[in-house]
Amino acid sequence: MASSVSAPASIAQNNTPDTSEPPPLTFSTSLFRHISPALYLQRHLLHEPPIRPNGRHPSQHRDFTLTTNSLSHAHGSAVVRTGDTAVVCGIRGEILTLAPGDDHTAFESYHRSHASGTYGRGSRGSGGASWGDLIVSNLEISTGCSKKYPLGPPGSFAQTLSDQIQELIRVSKLVDLTSLRICAQDATPEPSQRPIKGYWSLYIDVLCISLDGNLLDAAWYAIVAALRSLKLPLASWNHLEERIFCDRSSLHPISLRGNLPMVATFILVPVARSSESAGSKGHTHNSDNIILNDPDAFEEDQANETLTILSTSINGEQEKNPRSRTGLLGTKTRIEKIEKIGECKLGNLHLRECLILAVEKSSRFTEALIKEGLDAGNFIV
């Protein structure tokens, strides 16, 4: 499949073959890419204007397509394709019934006290029982999506990402946990006074179908879109049978945060500037690292720094031109989490640039959600 990315027209005719005298030692470019991938990438980035091997500008993210509710057995689902990375997310609700003696307040409070911590208590292994554990997310990459990851049980990469996603869901408080309660329907008028009989548990399963870098962003967008499209059947307590039954005919969405948090991932690639090229540079990259937005698999291999930003646009209502928000940093955008993995120093300038790009990307995603009819307006609670 051809990449959906096309090169900007301005740099179209760069390599008109030099007919006069071939240099003494040349490789074909594809060979160069394999022999010395780091240098290959650097040479591209040192070009003026800098252009990545995949034809993108360093700050350009891949465009993506979003499809929701295409699976018949999931309560909510989404397919996200960005470039050659494609993920499928399916969410199913199952019911956790409280035993008659169980106290739901203990169950819920346990979560509250831990939710503010930076690192949520992982349920890996032990399978804890607290409110936050109702959302079980897993990411599977052993699907033959890439040559790099063998089949079989998840390796460290898959485990790390699964954990990262689980943590992001907790930290960002994406799902309003109170909406997962299943109450008994008795005469008490006040909904909050009704006895709680059980909870919905959400199984969020993300399968990577095709992997070409930046899996986290694609997976997160798929999860957000799938949660948006999620419709659970109405569950209620049946006194006669003493169990929870669902009604197929009345479906309801769950309440999510009004302002959806979005992630954007960047990498830093070291660029060793030779003296002759350094002098002529006028652009903003004055350090030895260059920021690449939305890296692909080839670029990820060369990165020495990964930066993930979770941001929310405070302004829920849609503006006519979402791009106008770019640059209005601080007033309408809140940064919720920055995760930096790597050895580089990161200046304010870099950070600021990344933030602007992150906002731009998330507004692009909001547009995609609106196109799917899943915009925030219908759902804000």
Next chain:
Amino acid sequence: MAAKAPDRRRNNPPSHGTTPPVFLSTSSDDIKPAQSSRPPDEIRKIFLRTGLISSVTGSSFLEIAPLKLSVSVLGPRPLPRSASTPFAAQAILTTEVKFAPFASTVRRGYIRDSSERDLGSRLYQALVGAIRRELYPKSRIEVVVTVLDSEDEGDDVNTVCIEDGRTVEPQFWDVGRADRALGVVLAGCITAASAALADAGIEMFDLVSGGVASVFVDGGDVKGKGKAGAGGKRYVRDPAVAPPDGDAPVATCVLGYMAARDEISELWISGKLSTSEGTAEMDELVDEAVAAARSSRGVLNEAAKERVQFIVEKAQSQSTETPSATGQGKDVEMTG
């Protein structure tokens, strides 16, 4: 889903254990499978596309509503060098079929269960003869199928009917329905895997396509459609897993078929077939399944053709524009 031993490599469900939602319906004929409007000798529309995954050798995506599956082919790549690896004069083929957790009515776990392994080795059987394995010595070809969505038992597994406050008498399950559902998935897997192998450029004797057919005992109302066999039998190609009239098929046949060689590489028949006239009844069922496989072979051919066209066009455009270009975009001048 009942609480199991936790999987240390994954995020686990709450330790209390959760159950799938149980639906309540007030009348027993609430849930009816959708009536199919297809004539019995027509198979469902197949969507097949190859080469969607760039990072593997070959891939395909198949959709036969509601079945959706993605196949990737890894290799041929060298066998790991270790003392335990035997010498292989022919390529070693491995096949794996995995259902996504959300692919069926009852949520599946991540660890492959016996039915998934069963499907994997039936797929192996269907493909192994068709590949020219002797051309790839000391190497390994992996075929991985991920089933994203499938047609199975349907929602009546978890529906309780209560009429006038009393639980309605439970019905008996049509035994073999789950097996039939797997058969339909297998036929899809075979077709899609062949397409992916072709996409990977692995040499084969022939493309294998999958076909399914069922035989029903006709209950009088033939409605003039279908090919009425001997003794009021009705043959249906590519049958729905839950038959619209509620009657279960007498027997079902799933096969992998190589049309150019007229050979069957994998065969699975389940059900009751009388042998009072020799194998006539079985023959007719197999012929119907072969006919279904021939229909899906047409789609397979189209997909292969499309792919070849795409490659040819890409090669042509590259040779005219940039002789040394490796892929998309334009390359920057560079010398060693």
Next chain:
Amino acid sequence: MPPPTPLSPPELSYLFTSLALEPPIRPDLRAPFQFRPIVAECSFLPHCNGSSRICMAESGECIVGIKAEVEKDTASKYATVIERDKWIEVSVEVAGGGASGPGSGVGVGGISGAGGASGKDEGDGGAAVWLKEGLLAGGAGILDRLVISKGWHWKLYIDVLLLTPTSHPSPLLLSAATNMALDSTFLPKLVSPHDVDDIPAFSDDWNISVPLYEPSTFPRPPMSLPVIAVGDNVFLDPSVAEVAAAEVGLVVTLTLADSEGHCDIVGVRGMEVGRGGGKEGERKGISRKLLRQMVSACVKEAGDVIKGLGESTRQQMFRA
């Protein structure tokens, strides 16, 4: 993976050629449709409802024990549709430890659908899946025999223990042993009324216990026959070496439909064969003509084999 064989490629090629001859020569000089002799014994485990032990010259020895338990119909707590396929549980294990010992996770099979390609996962092998499939398939009718009374049924645990460590036992061995064990299974007699929802009560007198398969009721328990083809020749009950050399193989499951010895086909599956002796470009699958030949060979012979085994079971039961 095809079954492992001790034969070298030249030996396989020789075997292939001799099997493809007209008339064919089998290594043990059997006729193409001739079965190997078996030693069969039944009802020898006192604690089982039914049991059998089968010994085959080359394939080894196999013991089957069947235990029955009383179970309420609604097996799963969230369903009203009774999943009757859960009334029978089959497990196949290999005794003697080693790589394919119980719990090691290596599938037992040889039949297409066994084992899985990588063997990384846990769980039982394909042989159990295939044995159960044969029992449940359309004509077998075992499930109706398991109904005790309104709301109650027997649950059968069929445990197959393979005493000879091999990863590819002959399907005939496993299915003959299962067949015989089912044929010799007795269930205690119900003394409470049929149409009451209460827990059923049974007589503790084993002398009046009822057989699961009443004599001369049909269909009888199913049995699977392996069949292979080399060239145009079809062979029943192939040995390990013959499977390794064969081009194609099938396992045909049949059940006796009447006292005349007519059989119904209840299942056909592909069998993994070695393709050891063939040459490139030759047969890669089964042509429809060959399929007919292979299945009719099974149909022709199955009646006598199943009847013979049934007779032997009855004789032994009578003596006991």
